[in-house]
Amino acid sequence: MLKNKFLMGSFLATLFFSSNISYANALELDEDTRTVPLDSKGNSVILTPEQVKRGKRLFNNACAICHVGGLTKTNPNVGLDTESLSLATPSRDNITNLVSYFKDPYSYDGIESISEVHPSVKSADIFPKMRSLTDEDLFAIAGHILLQPKVVNEKWGGGKIYY
Numbered sequence: 001m002l003k004n005k006f007l008m009g010s011f012l013a014t015l016f017f018s019s020n021i022s023y024a025n026a027l028e029l030d031e032d033t034r035t036v037p038l039d040s041k042g043n044s045v046i047l048t049p050e051q052v053k054r055g056k057r058l059f060n061n062a063c064a065i066c067h068v069g070g071l072t073k074t075n076p077n078v079g080l081d082t083e084s085l086s087l088a089t090p091s092r093d094n095i096t097n098l099v100s101y102f103k104d105p106y107s108y109d110g111i112e113s114i115s116e117v118h119p120s121v122k123s124a125d126i127f128p129k130m131r132s133l134t135d136e137d138l139f140a141i142a143g144h145i146l147l148q149p150k151v152v153n154e155k156w157g158g159g160k161i162y163y
Helices: 002-019 049-062 082-087 095-103 135-155
Strands: 035-037 044-046
């Protein structure tokens, strides 16, 4: 009898606490949070809630296998955090440059093409997940990458201490 009361109490407590937890989704993000850099000239764009959701879904499908949590499994020294993106040559801290990178990636120092080892539109024959991505899809993925530091703060690209 006591065991049944304990189980019922545990169930009710779990139900109560889980119903009070709020999860941030694209609709709950305000315009300031959804504003990301568009180009290197200082222009910015406000992502729509649909772009935010689509970017997350596409990133998880095409990129997260190597970039879980914004870090890079193949090179943990270079992540998708804002600082790392801004220090690349050319900088990848805006949507225009990220989309360009997705189409034809270059090394972090900008010297050589890495399209044979990094998924890209240029190497879609090697990386089939890139075949069906449109410019709108690439825009949404870039938006997701630039939005994450605002949503999860230093965890995005934070490395082993978080993941």
